[in-house]
Amino acid sequence: MKGWNLEQTLQHYFGFTSFREGQKEIIEDILQGNDVLGILPTGTGKSMCYQLPAMMLDGSVLIISPLISLMMDQVKQLKQVGFKRVIAINSFLDPQQKREVYRHLGSYKLIFCSPEMLQNRRFFDEINSKVNVSLFVVDEAHCISQWGHEFRTDYLKLSETLHQLGDPPVLALSATAPNRVQEDIITQLGKRSIRKHIYPMDRENIAFSIEHVSSMEAKLERMKEILTSHPVPTMIYFSSRQWTEKASFELSQSLPHLRIAFYHGGMEQTERILIQQQFMNNQLDVICCTSAFGMGINKANIRLVIHAHLPAQFESFLQEVGRAGRDGEQSVSITFYAPGDSEIPRSFIESELPSETLLNHFFEVLKKKSIQGEWLLNRDELIQDNLQCNEIQWRFLLYQLEKHGMIKNKKVVLFNQALWDRTHYSIKEFIEKRNTMKQQKLVRLLNWVHEEGCLRKRLYQDFQSSIKEPVGYCCDACDFSLQSWQVIPIAPTKQAWNWEQELRKLLLQGE
Amino acid sequence: MFPLLLLHSIQQLQEERTLSAIHHIFIGKKSSQTFQDMHAYQLASFYGCYRTLKRSTIQEEVERLKRNGYVFENDEGRLQITQEGASYTQRHWHHYPFDYFGGKPYHSIDEVFSARLLLFIQTASNIAKGQRQFIPIEDNRHVLQWVKSFYATHQHDLTNVLNTLSDELYRILCSFPTEYAEIIVLRMTGFHRYGLSKEQLATKYGLTIHDISLLLTALNHYLLSNVVKQSTTYPMLYQFCRDGVRDIPLTKSGRQTRYWLLKGYSIDQITNIRHLKRSTIEDHLIEIALADPTFSISRFIPEEAVKHISQTANQLKTNKLKKIRESLDEDYSYFQIRLVLASLTKGNLK
Structure with a gap:
């Protein structure tokens, strides 16, 4: 291994002969012990930026990841190339497995966990005493900014954890982080001197189109027309579960030659897996989904992404659009907009954090209880006091109380007017600030919907200073029209079927 | 299939139980009341047949049945099947494989x-x-x-x-x-x-x-x-x-009571050992009597009483405890009546 250059090491462990854009520069910086912020577009091998260093560094690489499914994917990929010393710590491990894993924690080269797991005292002590963390990775680092302030507040405790671990080098990775988010990541991690490697995220093979229509019914009619003239693998995003079901039903009725299904977070787990995998496996042509369908989807031939409803910000929009055309072929994003559509994301934003009424009520209840002395904060008890808040709002309030010293050792402290007023006021201000910021983000997206110039330029301008020349079509304003877009239609797959034959095929009989 | 099963169940209940009883049987609730109901009204094979069924779903379906004139709510607020409902059920019942359901013995597996x-x-x-x-x-x-x-x-x-x-x-x-x-x-x-x-x-x-x-x-x-x-x-x-x-399906607590019973302890002794109320242990006995074909109730109630109670239940053609107890001049406790009814229905177990 000594004396090998990076390319040779890459080929030895992973079989690739060359690096993709950005990988080598980031890895070199890491190996020199620098903190690095890497913004690389999806599908360009972000994970290689820590996988290769893991092979080369002494000690272990600790990776903070937001979703169990993402961790599992990573572990699976690594095991596939024959790398066994890798583990994802999660709640699926039973106590015995967990003990076993903890005992050998120091022997893993890559350890994946969630930010919440890292706040688990027991787990942290095991890491701190047994593992020599040579690189601390924050994967999907935009989550620090997007979710950290509100419902996954453990993301904001990472800098403290880093300090307790003796400040190992940090690698923060993301695919979608405009300047503001980058700044937020750097501030939250407390790494002012981080080295930035920002690569453009514009996708030159996706064309952009916006259609203004009068109503939801008109949108469905347009979808039917588009899918008739352009029957291609398609994702259609909706804002609600009900709409995915309704649209899936209506489209299926009108387009019997296409295989259409819906997907949302309210479905049973097995049903979700079946539908998701059918789509990946080309058993489905069109999927009507909410934003729950997404992270970790790596289907190469999605040609068309339709937004029946708008998300609340560019970041979500770009993540969703970015699932089209992973294979590099010409793909299209179509966004529908009807008058009044801005209300859905607007009210979504307003309902995310506690309202002023809820906040007032919350502080009253806390006061009533705390006058007697300190007490253990318990959500069920508060619900009895008619305090209706959802999971996200609850976690947000809990974190805020902790931050302002109103909760100590899980107990609400004795009532103190000054502390109460101060905390109440600053939470209120914070919520207003967050809401304003989110409304501004939404306004930017709404402005884009009414843009008359080049959609591509406007779309990416928050994220990067220049854009690549599109391969194929650009957008409505420049050169795109549906009529001229030539596609290879999905071939109908109807064939005779009987269960006896199918059973034999499933169980590989007579082959 | 779902409306038919609901109609059938309403019919079986003979207006003696509310809709909750049906819901509890369908979702496979582990309570002695549910175990007793499903045997008393011959719905045992549908125990746990739809475990994710929501209360609101069953309510919506009932409203639909009402609109179709298949059921109505009587003066006591209990659901009752109409003539049309009964004949509809009879006409369509055999179109679906209701006899495939195996009930509780398959619940755990x-x-x-x-x-x-x-x-x-x-x-x-x-x-x-x-x-x-x-x-x-x-x-x-x-x-x-x-x-x-x-x-x-x-x-x-x-x-x-x-x-x-x-x-x-x-x-x-x-x-x-x-x-x-x-x-x-x-x-x-x-x-x-x-x-x-x-x-x-x-x-x-x-x-x-x-x-x-x-x-x-x-x-x-x-x-x-x-x-x-x-x-x-x-x-x-x-x-x-x-x-x-092979498991006899019991609640965790019921299983523990059965353990002590098999060792020969009396109800009072188990009440003391387990620091539970006597009524709870009695519930466990009912549960065991319903689920375990080898369990004999003779230790807890004299032969004579079993005869009396079972005869009365048969004559009155009811499973309403209160009616049976009154008709026997309140000679026996509710527990004794429940225990006998439970052991009687055991013969129906698949």
Whole structure:
């Protein structure tokens, strides 16, 4: 291994002969012990930026990841190339497995966990005493900014954890982080001197189109027309579960030659897996989904992404659009907009954090209880006091109380007017600030919907200073029209079927 | 299928119980009241037939039945079936495989059996085709673990296992009507495709999502009952459920009471040992009397009393405790009456 250059090491462990854009520069910086912020577009091998260093560094690489499914994917990929010393710590491990894993924690080269797991005292002590963390990775680092302030507040405790671990080098990775988010990541991690490697995220093979229509019914009619003239693998995003079901039903009725299904977070787990995998496996042509369908989807031939409803910000929009055309072929994003559509994301934003009424009520209840002395904060008890808040709002309030010293050792402290007023006021201000910021983000997206110039330029301008020349079509304003877009239609797959034959095929009989 | 089952259940209750009783039986609630109800009203085979059924769903369906004139609410607020409802049920009942449902004996194993079988088919089909990477359709840790170790013990002769499994499934599916065999196979996942979701099956066969949920459970129970009863004919399939079929289905606490009973302790002694109320231990006794065919109640109630109570219940043609007790001049306690009724219905256990 000594004396090998990076390319040779890459080929030895992973079989690739060359690096993709950005990988080598980031890895070199890491190996020199620098903190690095890497913004690389999806599908360009972000994970290689820590996988290769893991092979080369002494000690272990600790990776903070937001979703169990993402961790599992990573572990699976690594095991596939024959790398066994890798583990994802999660709640699926039973106590015995967990003990076993903890005992050998120091022997893993890559350890994946969630930010919440890292706040688990027991787990942290095991890491701190047994593992020599040579690189601390924050994967999907935009989550620090997007979710950290509100419902996954453990993301904001990472800098403290880093300090307790003796400040190992940090690698923060993301695919979608405009300047503001980058700044937020750097501030939250407390790494002012981080080295930035920002690569453009514009996708030159996706064309952009916006259609203004009068109503939801008109949108469905347009979808039917588009899918008739352009029957291609398609994702259609909706804002609600009900709409995915309704649209899936209506489209299926009108387009019997296409295989259409819906997907949302309210479905049973097995049903979700079946539908998701059918789509990946080309058993489905069109999927009507909410934003729950997404992270970790790596289907190469999605040609068309339709937004029946708008998300609340560019970041979500770009993540969703970015699932089209992973294979590099010409793909299209179509966004529908009807008058009044801005209300859905607007009210979504307003309902995310506690309202002023809820906040007032919350502080009253806390006061009533705390006058007697300190007490253990318990959500069920508060619900009895008619305090209706959802999971996200609850976690947000809990974190805020902790931050302002109103909760100590899980107990609400004795009532103190000054502390109460101060905390109440600053939470209120914070919520207003967050809401304003989110409304501004939404306004930017709404402005884009009414843009008359080049959609591509406007779309990416928050994220990067220049854009690549599109391969194929650009957008409505420049050169795109549906009529001229030539596609290879999905071939109908109807064939005779009987269960006896199918059973034999499933169980590989007579082959 | 779902409205029919609901109509049938309302009919069986004879206006003596509320809709909750039906809901509790369908979702398989573990309470002695539910155990007693399902036997008293001959609904035992539908215990746990629709475990994810929401209270609101059953309510919506009842409203629909009311609008169709099949049921109405009587003065006491109990649901009652109309003439039209009864004849509708009679006309359509045999179109669906209601007799496939096996009730409580399968409750602890049915979901596990089908999850293991489907996941193993997916695993074996993929690996035999040389595909070691696939997304498992099941995420239950216990099922994953079980299939993993089952695969590990059989991986050396995977071809043989596939042949046997294919042969057994073929034979057992031939005993189903074609449409049902189709549904079972369409739900399976293999190397070349993922199985159909419930929603897709419902659309394909023109059923509602509730019908298909019930139907899948019914088919699964029928599959299980064949495998369990003829374990030597289906030795491979039997391995997927062997560890679950011998258990007497009891609540955890009921199981502990049974442990002390078998050691010869009296109700009062167990009450003391377990620091529980006497009524709780009595509930456990009812639960055990209903579930355990070998359990004898003679220790707790004289022969004479059993005779009296059972005769009265038969004469009155009711399971209402209050009526029975009054008619016996309140000579016996509610507990004694419940215990006798429980032991009587045991004969109906499949």
